[in-house]
Amino acid sequence: MTRHIILWTLKEMPEAEKARVKAGIKAGLEGLAGQIPGLVSIRVETGRLPSSTADLMLDAAFESPAALAAYAVHPAHQAVANTKVRPFTALRSCLDFEE
Numbered sequence: 001m002t003r004h005i006i007l008w009t010l011k012e013m014p015e016a017e018k019a020r021v022k023a024g025i026k027a028g029l030e031g032l033a034g035q036i037p038g039l040v041s042i043r044v045e046t047g048r049l050p051s052s053t054a055d056l057m058l059d060a061a062f063e064s065p066a067a068l069a070a071y072a073v074h075p076a077h078q079a080v081a082n083t084k085v086r087p088f089t090a091l092r093s094c095l096d097f098e099e
Contacts (some may be wrong), residue, residue, distance in 0.1 A: 001038065001099040003061040004071075007054035009091035021088045022046040022056050028080035029058060035076050038067025054093070061099075068096060 008025075010018055022080050026044040040061040048055065062068040071077055 002060060002065050002066070002068050003097050003099055004058070004060040004068055005095045005097075006058040007093045008056050008058075008064045008085070008089050009053070010059075010088050011090045013088070014056055022082075023025060024084045025080075025088075028084040030077055032080065036071050036074050038063040054091075065096075065098075 010021060011023070014073050023046070027045050028068060030042055031041065040063060042060040044059070045057045045059070046055075060071075
């Protein structure tokens with residue numbers, strides 16, 4: 001199993017807009033479940049404690065590193081990333097690993 005963990009810090013924006021953006025990212029990415037071969041599970045966490053240094057997290061599991069690589073360029077993923085994630089992101093950190 002290949003895990004794909006991403007932490008995002010969003011650009012500065014009013015809290016109401018930030019809540020809307022986070023909900024859009026969650027809906028868009030979690031909506032990819034069942035659409036991309038090799039994607040086993042996908043979850044976006046938008047709730048955070050005050051001690052957090054990121055705004056939201058993606059936790060996705062893939063059958064293999066090849067499945068993760070295919071996900072990265074899949075048109076459905078690219079559509080979500082280009083419209084719901086990248087325009088609002090100031091910082092992205094990623095950790096991929098084998099379980």
